[in-house]
Amino acid sequence: MKRIISCTVQNRGGVLNRITGMFSKRHFNIESITVGESETEGMAKMTFVVNVEDEHKLEQLTKQLHKQIDVIKVSDITEKSVVARELALVKVTANSQLRAEIQGLIDPFRGTVVDISKETMTIQVTGKTDKIDAFILLLKPFGIKEIARTGVTALLRGQQAKPYVAEVNSLTI
Amino acid sequence: MAVEARQKTEAGKEFVTGADLLIEALVEAKVEKVFGYPGGAVLPIYDAMFRHEFPFEHILCRHEQGSIHAAEGYARVTGKPGVVVATSGPGATNLITGITDAMMDSLPLVIITGQVAQGVIGTDAFQEADVLGLTTPITKYNYQIQDAKELPRVINEAFYIATTGRPGPVLIDIPKNISAELTVRNESNAIELPGYQPNVKPNALQLQKLASLLEKAERPVLLAGAGVLLSDGATYLQEFVEKYELPVVNTLLGLGSFPGEHELFLGMGGMHGTYTANMAIYEADFLINIGARFDDRLTGKVANFAPGAKVAHIDIDPAEIGKIIRTDVPIVGDAKTALQALLAMDIKKPETTEWVTRLMENKVNYPYWYNRSEKQVSPQWLIEQICEKSKGEAIVATDVGQHQMWAAQFYAFNKPHNWLTSGGLGTMGFGLPAAIGAQLGRPDDLVVAIVGDGGIQMTIQELAVIHERNLPVKVFIVNNEALGMVRQWQEEFHGERYSSSLLTQNPDFLKIAEGYGIRSVLVDKEKDVPGVLEEVFAYDGPVLVDFRIHWKEKVFPMVAPGKGINEMVGVKP
Known part of the structure; x- marks a missing residue:
């Protein structure tokens, strides 16, 4: 099962190595990692998308983290x-005849053209992973030259639908 | 810059080297012994030790692996952190086995390694190794110093991390320019570890759950591991056990946490444990694990481990709870604190007389057994003799293999902190240096290193330390001219194909001892054993004894790999 784990870490030397090493x-199995500064100086936020077999493995993963x-x-x-958002840059083959057609596909995905050359266009798209997957699938027939994806980063919404569930770190056991 | 030319800053602050700050911080941490080996990248540190007139004793082992195992032995018997210093590159990589060993067996170590100067890090400089990268998976935490001013804080944090929570090794990598260059004192060594708050105090609700399960239990078993020893909780364990009349099983590393000759003691559990202990766990309806981590050598096939039992697990490391065995009552906390809390509670004593009586019968009917050897020394009997002649009070260090299991089976540890063995990692060569560290930590106690003829050859150079300091360590080689446990497995599971396991060309250990200036004696007949042991124990100096045992001796009983603890073989002769 796929899980999104958010982690606040002290930004000391070797921290990424220590965690990915674990x-x-x-x-x-890590599907993606994003790392960046957080709102607090000296702290970084890591977001992992992981694929775990079952609840037991998930419990081990959070405990080991x-x-x-x-x-x-x-x-x-x-x-x-x-x-939860991911950013992708997609470079597609696009001569002048195809540009308008591609532009038509980009709009519903709120993508933006960030670079154009004689033979290619590079499009930036942001959103949930499935939206980006769908967007890439759509562009495939045009001939994708390169893709760069950031992996998912995520924040809790300000208001939670359900009562706030206990954090993993405040273990009651 | 020569240190004689120490200057003061304009503000009147004194210049000191990074190495000076390190030595001062070690003194502040009340370090008494440092196990180390000098080299290029730690020259400034060794110079500072000299200039400070060695405020702690420095023990020069003859190989870095010897240093770190000695530090482990010191830590195990004193409860204080072991401190190790090694140089960059090969000095540091020679420590890897010992660091991993300490990590697996939760021993508090603070390890200081030199590193090449910051300016050349990353250029494959002479004696450079990525020590931070190498040791990340095998340390509780590690640091590389970026600025000498960090040293007091980092050393303080290192000792704090190594000794609190679940103990473990912490490594500090110090580039040479940082230990050599002048800096000014940073007054603050305040710990900055917002992510590290080990939980010592167990949750009262969970303790209550344990209590109510205990009240209802018909076949309870208490499994005590090294956590009881590390928390210094042995006396509370005994009190708790006697109060509720609970049968006790020890893990290999937990030996000594409960008196080995106590009537409620069922023996060690696991692969070479007693039939009684393993069957008790198999049949139990309630298992209380205090400070053990359900290692695979204990559990055997997990499905057959305590299949009908509710499980309560007390461990200071939350990640150990539920890792191997599903747990009904998870209790995060220090073993001693938990036992104290349990003793303070009002719990109805469960009705267990029938169960305990049955286990006592098993104890009588299924003891460890062996056949007396006619021509050579029976190893099991030898251990019994060692136990008897040392009154069960010696500190015993072992290597890994058959002699280790015989020592665990036949030496009755009635006191805590007297048993040193490499449990998790299973490191050959551990015994001799660990015994050295133990003797240095407890100079007035009798220390016995029971080692194999294979294992001792991995760290035999440390005999030099024994001689140099005239440490009265008794080195007993259980010599079967084989890597006995490997040979036993080859006999049992690999069609008697003794692939590279027979040591038919062993050196003359007596001459080696003689070369190191240590008295030595060969014993190959049983009738000589008692007399030699008495003489050796009466002698106030080091002795090496080469005990000759038959090469086909085996360790029994046994849970074969992949089998359950209820499927022991070799239970009876």
């Missing part, structure tokens, strides 16, 4: 009301 040592000295907070936000 994932590989314990055979957890939380055990890392640099990790301040771990949340499995899959079930929560979140804003």
